[in-house]
Amino acid sequence: MRWLARRRAAVACVLVALVFTGFSARLIHLQVGKHEEYSAIAASKHSFRxxxxxxxxxxxxxxxxxxxxxxxxxxxxxxxxxxxxxxxxxxxxxxxxxxxxxxxxxxxxxxxxxxxxxxxxxxxxxxxxxxxxxxxxxxxxxxxxxxxxxxxxxxxxxxxxxxxxxxxxxxxxxxxxxxxxxxxxxxxxxxxxxxxxxxxxxxxxxxxxxxxxxxxxxxxSNVELTIDMALQSILEAELENAYRELKPDTAVGIIADPKTGEILAMSNRPTFDPNNLNGTKPDEMKNRAIIDMVEPGSTFKIVVSSGALSEHTITEKTQIFCENGRFLYGGRILKDHHGYGSMTVEQILIKSSNIGSAKMALMMGDDKYYEYVRRFGFGERTGVALPGEIPGLVHPPARWDKLTITRMAMGHSVAVTPLQIVMGMSVIANGGKLMKPQIVHAIKDEDGQEIYRSQPEVVREVIPEATAKFVSKALTGVCDDGGTATLARVNGYNVAGKTGTAEKVNPKGGYMDGKYVVSFVGFMPAEDPRFVCLIMIDNAKLSSGLNYGGLVAAPVFSRVAEKTARYLDLVPNAPSMLPIALSEPSSRKVTP
Amino acid sequence: MSTNRRKEVNQIQLGPLFKWLTLAVMIGGCGLLFVYVKNQQHTLGQETRKVEMQIRETRSYNEVLLAKISQLSSRPALQRKLEQTMVALVPIQDNSIARLVPPATAESDGLLRTAANERFRP
Structure with missing residues (x-):
């Protein structure tokens, strides 16, 4: 009996011990084995990142x-x-x-x-x-x-x-x-x-x-642009006025420093407000200065003139016969606005002779001419720090037909961006050196410490300095009496530049009748250029007889350039165009 | 023998009592100190949080002001103000500007001509 009682007690004890051992095992499992899992669950309830x-x-x-x-x-x-x-x-x-x-x-x-x-x-x-x-x-x-x-x-x-x-x-x-x-x-x-x-x-x-x-x-980091808002406002105001008056499809304006490649102002029309994108059309958001391809028209004649002079294909005094305005080549007739006889390269630029330009290109030959087109930076991205830039379209000579070289010399059969035109003109203004366009001036960290500062970057020497100076002088003549851009002149300064008038390309092929892309690209002062400015207006609502770069874009350039000169405090150094009563400003007389 | 035993039973043993009391006070003190320090930590934590919030609010307010200043001093805003206040600003006429030739800072000897080194001029 006593033995039985002890046995029962022992069994009970063992059972209790087993139960508690089980509890202990479970506790150890929870505390040790599942520690990570449960602590993570617990942490997620009250702690977070x-x-x-x-x-x-x-x-x-x-x-x-x-x-x-x-x-x-x-x-x-x-x-x-x-x-x-x-x-x-x-x-x-x-x-x-x-x-x-x-x-x-x-x-x-x-x-x-x-x-x-x-x-x-x-x-x-x-x-x-x-x-x-x-x-x-x-x-x-x-x-x-x-x-x-x-x-x-x-x-x-x-x-x-x-x-x-x-x-x-x-x-x-x-x-x-x-x-x-x-x-x-x-x-x-x-x-x-x-x-x-x-x-x-x-x-x-x-x-x-x-x-x-x-x-x-x-x-x-804070990003400092090369843009100068004073110049940007000038450009925006003038471009807006032109956009309202002429009602073009698009308008582009760029001001750049030819010596450093810095873009000082860049404007597009139509435009949009980034504060309110509701209702903005994708077309309005395009930065046409770098993503639109256009045929440049006569502004492209600086390439053939510079190339032919640099290669000594012609000299400054070579007379080129301009066929009295009608030149039969490759089975097609190439025309000038007026019939010209023999002209020097300077006169060809001043009069913007298509035939003279075509003949210079023919004298250079396909490969040499193509080389100069590429050396001026056309057909490749400029490398500006803006997204979506396109290289333009310059076919290699292997894909040219017989007429291509004559068309390309006057700025057709080639597609370029407005920024490329500006950089191309900067080559002339900068003594023959092609600069890389800069839009970012500096990058500063939150404490104002400079992390990066842009430095002028020479891409290549395109033409000798002497050739650039000669072409620059010829381009000054473009804005003088007898040139195609007298309306680009600025009182008190010598302006050098080139007009461009090109028929608008039809995306379906061929050209659009009566629609023109007109432009003027120039620099000032011609002797020591401080800025290059392009005004390009696409399909201004004017009659064909009035829709020329010299009549539409040049006056806009003139207004922008005049205000820019005043802002940059450029000292006037050219004879005044104003009547004598008004043309004796003290500013002309530099006090010793 | 019995007297001695009674003495032993009733005697307060100050040594051990003091020892245990000291231990209890120390442990209690440590506990209270722990609670006090913990409370202090919490209070300081709350103050830190408040100060951080104040800093954040001040920074945000600064940014709001910066954004407002840039809005108010932007070119379109200034243009609107100009038009509203009917202030007629006209460009300075060319004949009203007198330009001076910038003074030469160095001559052939390369010396800067300032008042300080004027006496070195030969």
Missing amino acids: QIVPARRGLITDRNGEILAANMPARRVIADGSHIKDKAPQVAEVASPYLGIPVDELTKLLTTTSKFKVIMPELDEEKALALQKELDKKGLRGLYFTQNSIRTYPNGPILSHVLGFMSRKNPNDEVLVGVDGIERSMEEQLHGEDGFRHIEHDRAGREIVVYRGQEKAPRHG
């Missing part, structure tokens, strides 16, 4: 004028588990700040979701005021995370260069630069977000004591 957003860098002009800034904003998020049944009260308080009717907001706030975006961008001031109001009334469930709106203070001015920002994918929260400098300098501008591991209490407040690993954000 908070992103500390980096501030996007500013874009400024060369003088520090802000062109793209950040307007802080807050993203309004509702947490349904904190709002519970107080949606009407929260909606009542928040409605005036969010600008959403109370009923609608109540519906939005009646949610079980812990993360519902109510408004992506709310003004910083309104968000702070709303936060205070909610705290005062003891309501919770609406939270604000940092966000910012990219703003462009100058609206449509320079919009094609600056570009704009958008979401890469519709579901993305982060905006990235998708065009212009915003895109090409994305890496420098966006910076790197920081993070902080934090824990919060039941009320959602951070427990700072338990703050874990953190990394400060690296704010984006």
Whole structure:
């Protein structure tokens, strides 16, 4: 009996021991074996990785004028588990700040979701005021995370260069630069977000004591452009006037420094406002200065003149017979506007003779002429730091027919970008050296320390300096009496330039009847050029008899150049064109 | 013997009592200190959070002001202001500008002609 009792007690003890051993084993399993898993679940309930957003860098002009800034904003998020049944009260308080009717907001706030975006961008001031109001009334469930709106203070001015920002994918929260400098300098501008591991209490407040690993954000660098907003405004105003008066399809204007290759102003019409992209047509967003191909027309004659002189195919005094205005070649008749006899290269440029240019190209030969076209930078990207630049279209001689060389010499059968024309003219203005166009002047970090500064970059020496000087002198004659661009003249300065008038290319093949792309590209002062300016107007609504580069684009150039000269404080050095009563300005008499 | 035993039973042993009391006070003190320090940490944490928020708000406010300044000083805004206030700005006429030849800063000897080195002039 006693033995039985002991046995029972022993069994009970063993059973109890087994149960507790089981519990112990389970505890060890939970504490040791499953430690990682459960600690991660526990951590996810009260701790999370908070992103500390980096501030996007500013874009400024060369003088520090802000062109793209950040307007802080807050993203309004509702947490349904904190709002519970107080949606009407929260909606009542928040409605005036969010600008959403109370009923609608109540519906939005009646949610079980812990993360519902109510408004992506709310003004910083309104968000702070709303936060205070909610705290005062003891309501919770609406939270604000940092966000910012990219703003462009100058609206449509320079919009094609600056570009704009958008979401890469519709579901993305982060905006990235998708065009212009915003895109090409994305890496420098966006910076790197920081993070902080934090824990919060039941009320959602951070427990700072338990703050874990953190990394400060690296704010984006500020990008300083070569653009001068004073010149940009001058160009924009004049181009806008021309666009309104002439009602062309498009208009492009560029001002550049020929010695450094810096782009000082770049404008397009039609344009758009990057602050408000709703309703903007894709056509309005095109930076035509680098992505539109046009036949340059007579402005291209500088290539054949320079090439023929450099190769000693002709000399400055060689007389070229211009066939009295009708030149039969390859079974087709090439015409000039007026019938000319024998002319020197200078006169050919001044009179813009198609026949003279074609004959110079023929004298050079296909390969040599093609070499000079390429040496001037046509048919290849200039390498400007703007996205989407195209190389243009210059077929190699192997693909030419018999007429191509004569057509190309006068700027047909070739497609170039407006920026290439500017850089080509800069070769003449810069003593024969082709410069790489620059749009980014400097990059500075958040403390203002310079990370990068652009340096003038010579791509190649295209023609000898003496040839460039001679062509420059000839181009001065283009703007003098008897030239094709007398309307490009600026009082007190010598202007050198070339007009261009080309029939508009039909995308379906051939040319459009009665539609012209007219242009004027010139530099000033001719003796020591400080800027090169191109004005290109596509299909101005004028009669064919008036639609010439010298009549349409040259006057716009003149107005831009006059204001630019005043802004750059260029000392007048040419005889005045004004009547004597008005032409005795003290500025002409440089005081010793 | 019995007297001695009674003495031993009733005697308060100050040594061990003091030892244990000290230990208890120390442990209690440590606990209280821990709680106090923890509270201090929390308070300081809250203050840190408040200061961080203030800094963030100030920075945001600065950015708002910067954006507003750039808006107000932008060229279109200034142009609008000009038109609103009817201020007629006209370009300075060419005959109203007098230009001076920039003064020479160095001569053949390469000396900078400033007031300070004027006495070195031969």
